[in-house]
Structure formats: structure tokens, C-alpha cells
Amino acid sequence: MAEQAVANVQVVNGTVRNRRDFLPYMLALPIILYETIFILVPIVQQFGSSFTSDVLGIGTVKWVGLANYDRMLHDKNFWNSMRVTFMFMGATVVLSVGIGLLSALLMNQRFRGRSVARAVMTLPWAFPDLPTVLVFYWILNPNFGIVNVLAHFLLPGLTQNPKWLLDINLALPLVVAIAAWKAFPFYGLVTLSVLQAIPHELYEAARVDGATPRQSFRYVTLPEIITTLMLMGVLACIFAFRQFALIFLTTGGGPARTTETLVVSVYKAAFNSFDFSYGATIGVAGFVAVFSITLLFAYLQRRQEAEAAA
């Protein structure tokens, strides 16, 4: 026992690599098996079907090679979804992580009622998707929605109520706003937890050196949280990519496909057009796209870390 403990201490110190250390593998194995059963096996099955023609009630399933991919590359609706996906992802990530950061900076200040403000600010995180959609529908109704009151107040020249979710130019920004409203508290809380871990002496030292608040943010806060922000950027990208319920329930991908992300396309192809093969094909494309982005992020993060270390 004691011998083993010594061996482990050495491992912890990182000087010796214990080649007989199976513990991490034993721990990881159940997780790998679990994810394999529930996600990887089904997804491989489904990806396989992108090389077949599998439309319910029409003929039999047969091998079609790359026909679905050929169709996809010539499908302007697919390229539209690709564009919408990246616009949605980009805007949602910037907005939700940005507002998250802002809220964290606010919550990190010392002021009266801070704990109440913190609870209120992060409440949307606890608010479920379906009620969120219901209430935003209510708020954004072009005839009766309260948002019209605000619009007329801010833009006195407005003669008619905007059409909000029915407007081709407004639908995507509104969906982004709703998604960000729902998502920012999580990023805010994570950032806050990091902010609170920054040693107070660092700020004190910066103040003694005569740093302005902006400078102390730039040179003290930012370096401490940048890694977390990058990580959250990756997560936010993935979550935004997978965002389905909010978009689908709010706009159904419309009007005129202006909010139809890849995930919505996948769903529509599979469940509204019963074309499982084509749905899977779009799914493969989406997966490849988001996977590349994640790798890019991971690369950038590595480089950033290396720079920080140097």
C-alpha cells in the first residue's frame, strides 16, 4: 500500500510516468461505452443511411452512393442553411458570451442588493424553452405585442407596427436575441466564478501602479479569464449549432428560410419530408463544419496558451 502511494506521489509530481496506471482507463471506459451506445452507434447507423435512398413509403431502401451528397451540393437551400447557421452561431456566441462577460463584471462589483441582482440577472437560465417561446411570441405579436409600444417610443417616426418575426430582416436577429437571452447567464456565471478567483492583490498592485480601471481590466482581468472565454466560445459554438427547439418553435425556420439553420434543415428533411437519407446527409455536412470549427478553436487556444506560457 505504502509502496503504491509513493509511486502515485511520483506520478502526481509529474516526474515519472507510471505505465501500469490503469485507473483513468477504468474510469473512462464506462463513459466511453455509455456514449457509444447512446450516441455513437445510432449516429453511425444514421450516417450510413446518407449513402442510401430511404424515404418512407416509397420504394425500398437502396444504395445510391454519393447521390445524396451530389444533391446537397446543388441544393441552394442547403447553402442557405449553411450561411444561416454560421450567422446564427457567430451572432449568438458573440452576444451571449459578451453579455455574459458584462453581467459577470457587474455581478463582481460590490453593491447593495448584489445577491438579488445576481439571481434576477441569471434567471433566464432556469426558464425552460417552451415557456420562453410562448412569452416571446406574445411580446412580439405585431398587433398586440408590448414590443410595439417600445418601438414607437424609441422611433417616434414609426407609422406602422414592425412585423417582427414575420419580417425577413428582423427574424434572425430576434431569434439570436432570444437564444442569447436564454444562454448568457450560464456564461456569465462561469466567468463570474473565474473573476472571483482572481487574487485581490493583483488589482491592488495595478492600482498602486496608477492603472485606470480600463487598464486594470486589460492587463489584470483579461489575461486571467481569456482561457475561460475561449473555452466558452467553443462550447457556445456547439450549443448554438445544436440549438433547435428555440428556433424551430419560434420561427419554424422562416420566414422564407431566413432562420433555417442546418439542424432545422435536418429535422425538416427527416420528419417533414420523410427523407431520412437526405436528413442524414445534411447532418454529416453540419457535423463536419462544426467539428472543423472546434478544431480551429482548440488550435487557437493551444497557441494562445503557448504564448501565455512563453
Next chain:
Amino acid sequence: MTKKSTPTKNNISRRDFLKIATTATAGTASAMAMPKIGFPAFIRQSKMELNFLTWFWTEPGRGDAWRAMIQKFHETQNDIHINESGYGENDYFQQILIQAKSGKIDGDMFTETPDGFLRLMNAGHTISLEDVVKKAGVTLSQAQDMLRKDGEVNGLDIVTVRFGLVYNKAMFDKAGVGEPTDIDNWVEIAKTLTDRPNQFGIYSPHLASEPFTVWFILQQWAVLYDGVWAKGKEPQLTSDAVINGMKLFKTMYDNAMPQGTDVGTANQLFASSKIAQNMVVSAAVNQWKTNTEDPELYGNLRSAAPFWPGGKGITRIHPICVNANTEPEKQAAAKEFLSWLYQKENYQELLERCLDVIPAIEGGIRPEYRETLTWADGYDATAAITVPEVLGDFVLFNDELGQVVTPHIEEILAGAASVEDAMAAAQTEAEQLAERVFTS
């Protein structure tokens, strides 16, 4: 339901049921099924449990009507017990699809839309119900011919709906207008009835988040100009009738509709006399009977006599089917229930409880009942046009065609494209769809 059997209960159905079961299971299946089913009732304590998969349970009015009928069926016999199963209407078709896709629909009986039915029938999920019709001793209406495969009926219509224009007579009277005489007159009436944001002349669904409902009702707008959406394998999206229909839709949308309002909210507005007209199916009227907002509303409802060219309304048949992939004894029990349900008196009762107007069998509606429906004259006067007639071969690809059309309609409504341009683009996409689905 009741555990004790009362002497008044009719127990002969048990024997009939066994007889049918035996016939049904003849062949290879019989070896498996017979021993199970051969036990006398007193040994086989448990009842035959049937799962009835439908969206009716969540539909106000219709759900209660079906519960009452099933309760009645349970009282007439002791062998079969029917359980409620299913999803809300929005979810239902997708769920059935996932199930069908995985091999077997998860219910012994299920209901479907006309187009969904055709798809499932082609995929082999239904069985012939000819013996049920024979046993019930009824004659099916002509419209049910679309439910046949090799001449045998594979589904029994349990609700036929037809499109028409329902209006609130009190609001018409107040505005001093009568029933429309032609389409131009109709547009004028709708404008007269509109006073935004307090009152709206008409509602028709138009939100991208409700694509099925939009497409479902949009189809009728082309029929208002006596048009069809496809002939055989050829889409007709740029035909005069479709173009005119969409222009009319746009005119009404611009001038008389509560824009951006979902179906649920619109129903609420209609119920509180803030919307004067609704282009809906006859089955929708049922929901306003139980309306608590305005008890007068139901009495004020009328359907307009057809004033549009051709005077046709899309007529949709919703069949109940027996699952081809369930156990033979359950199929037999399901047929037993359907034979009971399709007996003329029971069918009439179902129709009345559901407040339906279009019977699926000859003599399916009692004249005494029909006279009580003050709102049904317009629906009756409207000529039927079936879904296969309106959609041609696209009836098998109804939702796909809808997905091609509705984004372009959204474009039109948002003012981002002219009706002609948008429909021309839709036509191109529909032709591509045809090429893909009809040649494979």
C-alpha cells in the same frame, strides 16, 4: 371498465370475436395464435387490451365524443378494452412516422390524414377492412374509394372535413354586410369588417412556425379559383388559379388579417368576436360550441354559400386503420370494435357527438340532427374536391410540396417577392421534387 359483468350485457360478441379471430389467424399464424386465444374466457382472466393511437384525445369536443363511444362499447361487451394512446395533433404525424420507420406503429388501431394514410398503406402498415364493412352492413360513400388498395378498403373514414368560410353573423349584421356574392365583393366585405387593432375581417394561418397548418389551408385558396396544385406528376404552381389564389391571400393578409398571429391566438380572437371570418374545415366549428368566452358565439356562426368560381371545397377523409404489424388476435379484436362502431346507429351517434356533418356511410346522418346545425348549410352546398384531385400524384408527397411552397408564400407576404416570381421559383423547385420522387 366495470369489473363485474351484468346480466344485461351482451356477451355474444365474445363468440363472434373468436370466430373472426380464428379466421384471421388461419394460415401460418394460427399455430402461434390459436392456443392463446383458445382458452375459455374464465381461464383467460385478462381482457384483450387494445391501444388506440390517435390525436383525438387532445382535441376538445372530439376527444370527449370518442371517450363516450368507447365507454359505450365497453358496456356492451366484456372482452375488449380500448386504451387511449397518442399525441397532440402537432406531434402525432411525426411520432407515427418514427414508429413506422422503426418497423411497427405502436398501436393496434390508429387514425391518419388522407395523405399520411396513403403513405402508410403503401408501406404496408394497414390491412383490409372489407369484412368489417360487410359485418356492419353499411354502404361506404364514394369518397372512401381513395382508401382502397387492390379494391379492398384499408381504412374506414371516421371524420370527413370540408373547407368552407365560417363567419360570425352578429358581426356581419352589425357592419351591415351580407354574405359575399363574389370574390371582389368578399374582399370589400373583409375590408369593411376590419378596424385594426380591434377587429379583423378574416383569418387564415400564415406563420412559418406552423407550416403544416398554413399549407393545409393554403390549398383551399387556389381551389377558390377552381384550381389545383398539381395534375398527375406536373406541379401547377404558376397556373392562373394558383397565382390568383395567392394574390387573393396576399390582399386579405394585407388588408384584413391579424398579421403574425398564431392559430391558437386567432381562435381566441375569433371566440371573442374580434375576427369576423375564418376559412376553416367543418370540424373546427365544434371547438366554438363549448366556448365559454361568448356563449352566444356558436349560435351566430354560419358558413357562406359558395360564391367562388366552381364552388368547391377540399374534402379530407381521415381513416381509422388496423395495424398490419400487431398480433392477429388484436387485429381481430380491433375489427370487432370497428364493426360495432360502424353500425349505422353507432356511427350516427359518433357523428353527432363530434358535431360532424359529412357522413362516411349512406344514411350516416339523421335528418333531425342535421336540422339543428344552423351553421352547416354553406358546407353542404359546397362541392367536394378530394385531396388526390387537388394534389395529383403529389398526394403522396403532400408535406414535401408544402415545404416547397410555404417559404415562397412567406416571401410574398413579407413583400420580398411578387406573387409571380415567388411562384415561378416554387414551380422550379416543385419540378425538381417531382423529378426526384417520381423517377426513383
Next chain:
Amino acid sequence: METSISVSSTVPVARRSNRWLRRIPLYILVLMFCVTTAFPIYWMIVSVVQPVKLSLQYPPPFFPQAIDLSPFQDIFSGKDTAARVDVWIANSLVLASLTTIVCLGLSVLGAYALAGRRWRGQGLFGLLLLMTQMLPEALIVIPLYATIDKLHMKDSFVTLALVDTAFVLPICIWILKNVFDTIPGEIRDAALVDGCTRMGMLWRIMLPISAPGLVAVGVVAFFHAWNEYLFASALISDRKLYTAPVGLASMISMIDTPIDRLLAGGLMFSIFPVIFYLLVQRYIVAGLSAGAVKG
């Protein structure tokens, strides 16, 4: 803390009030932030408690003009028990609790594997976890349904909890890994030198220290299962077992949506996670201390 006290005790009164003035923008900013985030929730409550027809006018009243709680009565007292919001919420509570438990157990294993010393294949393991997060559920639901149907495991909250866990597990592992990383190496070393096995150390030392992290993970898992719709609707067909999202979606039927009841149901549906969140809220920031130690 100490410094700020000493600073404030030495400032003259005039400068102190000056400091208050300078804080006004902060208060305004906080207030604006709170109003913006809380408004939709406030608006939902207003729309629910007043009769719907009052909300359907323009401009809509900012404060409820009348109170009508009958929709609540309707959603809790229907004859049809399968269509009652309280039944759905009870089902959702069962599901979310099960998911939380399964997820906590597995994420402790996964996080412990990732935290601390490096091992061959660790990066690959992390990548695998990240990858599972990139797959749209819509692609997985069909094959998964087919398998679960074959195994006769439908209509079960256990099955659904297992499926929900698969989707939320990676993020939970990520959170917990970062929490484990913040535990100073000396504490672990000390425990090991004292003769703890490494699993014993996990159980007796690391988990108690990481309690807030476990709370955070629990909340994430709970919210996920509470919200999940696609799998719940596919894998539950028995109406008595509907979870709240599936039940509420079933209320949105094609020709009739009782909009007031839908809103009331939506509000009840939101209350549980909101209360749960408010109760554990103060632990969460400590629990989410991701990145406090870099990496």
C-alpha cells in the same frame, strides 16, 4: 476586503458621498440589466393572471387589469388525468431527478479520469466527449427509437433518463473536471501519503470539497432533462407518462389551442426550475469555478 475598509474609513464624508454619486451609473446599469432579463418572465406572469382578452388589445396594459385564475383551475382539475399539468410536472420531476442522479455518478468518474495527471489517450477521450455534443438530436432519435423499441424499453423514465444523460454528460464532466483541477495537489498528495486509495481519496476528500461543483452539475443535468422534448416525445407514448414539455406541446393542437391554459401551464412548468435555481444559486458560482486553474 481589508484594504477597502481601511480606505473608506480614511475618506472624508464629502468624498464618501461623492463615491456614492460615482456609483450611480453602476446602479443604473445593473437595474437596466435586471429589467431586461426579467421582463419576459414578468410579462408571462401578467399574461397568465389576467383574462386573455385583456392581453389581446393594443396597447396591452402594463399591469394586470383584472385577475382571473381560472386557467390554473382548469389545468389542475381536468377529468382526464393524462391531460393535467400537475401530472406532467410530477413526471418531469421524476425524470429530471433520475437524470441528475445518473449524470452525477457518471460525471464524477469522467471528471476524475480527466483531472490531474495525464494519460495516453486523454486528449482523445476529451475530443470524443466534445464530439458527442456536436450531433443534432434529430439524427439520433430514429435509430435510437428503433433499438429501444426492440428492447421493449419504451415508456420508461429510466430509459429516458439514460438517453438524456448521454447528451448532458460531456458538459457536466467538463464542469466537474475544472472543479477537481482547483483542488490543490498538496491535499491529494497528503491523502495518498496517508494511505488512501485513489478511489477513497475521490470519495472522502475530493467530493466533499467539490460539493458546490456537484450542485452546479446537478442543476445543468436537471435543466436539460426538464427541457428535453424530442426524445421524450418519441420514447413516451403512454399519455399518463407525458413529461411537461410533451404535455404542453400536446396542448398546442391544430385547430384549438386553449391559449390561456397553455400560458398557465407554461408558467407552472417554469416555476420548479426557477425555485430550484434560486435555492441553489449561491453554490453555483463556486461550483462553476472552471478555469480558475488554467486548462
